[in-house]
Amino acid sequence: QVQVMESGGGFVPTGGSLRLSCIVSGLPVDDDAMGWFRQAPGKRREGVSCLTRLGLTYYEDFVKGRFTISRDNAKNTLYLQMNSLKPEDTAMYYCAALCPPESTSTIAAYNNWGPGTQVTVSS
Numbered sequence: 582q583v584q585v586m587e588s589g590g591g592f593v594p595t596g597g598s599l600r601l602s603c604i605v606s607g608l609p610v611d612d613d614a615m616g617w618f619r620q621a622p623g624k625r626r627e628g629v630s631c632l633t634r635l636g637l638t639y640y641e642d643f644v645k646g647r648f649t650i651s652r653d654n655a656k657n658t659l660y661l662q663m664n665s666l667k668p669e670d671t672a673m674y675y676c677a678a679l680c681p682p683e684s685t686s687t688i689a690a691y692n693n694w695g696p697g698t699q700v701t702v703s704s
Contacts (some may be wrong), residue, residue, distance in 0.1 A: 583607040583678045584695060590674060590698030597666050601698055602674030603659040610657045614680035615651060617661045618688065619672035619700075626688050628681025629674070630661060639681060643669075668704040673697040 589601040601617070615664045620626040630650040631639040639651055649662040650651045659676050679688070 585674055585676050585678075585693075585695035587695050587698040590607075590700045592701045592703065593666055595667060597702065598662070599666065599700060600643045601661040601663065601674055601676075603661075603695070605659060605676075605678075608678060609654070610659055611654050613678050615652070615659050615676060615678055616680040616683075617659075618675045618679075618681070619670075620697075621669075621672040624672075625659050625685060626675070628688065629682055629700060630657045630668060631680035631682075632659065633680065639683060644693070646683050663700070666700075666702045666703045671700060671702050672698050 584606045586604045591598060591599055593599055614631055616631040617629040618626050619629050629641055629644055630648055632650045632652055647665045652658045675694050679691050
C-alpha cells in the first residue's frame with residue numbers, strides 16, 4: 582500500500598515561498614499520477630496540482646503561475662514549490678496517489694492521506 586509523508590510547511594509572510602516535500606513509499610513516484618491537495622479550516626479538501634506518470638502537469642487556476650510540481654525519482658519524492666504565497670493559501674497540504682482535477686466526492690472517499698504539512702501565510 583502506498584504511504585506518504587509530507588513536510589516543508591511553515592509560517593511565511595505574504596509573497597514568501599515554501600517548498601513542500603512528499604516522501605512516497607510502496608510505489609515508485611513516477612509509476613502513477615500523484616497530486617497535491619489542501620484543506621483550509623472549515624473548508625473541503627481541494628485539489629491543487631497533479632504530475633502524471635508521463636510528466637504532464639496540471640494546476641488549479643488559483644495556483645497557476647505561482648506553484649510548480651515536480652518529482653525526484655531517485656529520492657522517490659514529490660515536491661511542490663510555492664512562490665508568491667497569499668493568505669488564502671493557508672491550509673494543510675497533502676500529497677496523494679490521486680490527481681486533480683477530481684470531484685469532491687472522489688476526494689472525500691479517498692482514504693490514504695498522509696499526516697499533511699501546515700502552511701500559514703500571514704497578511
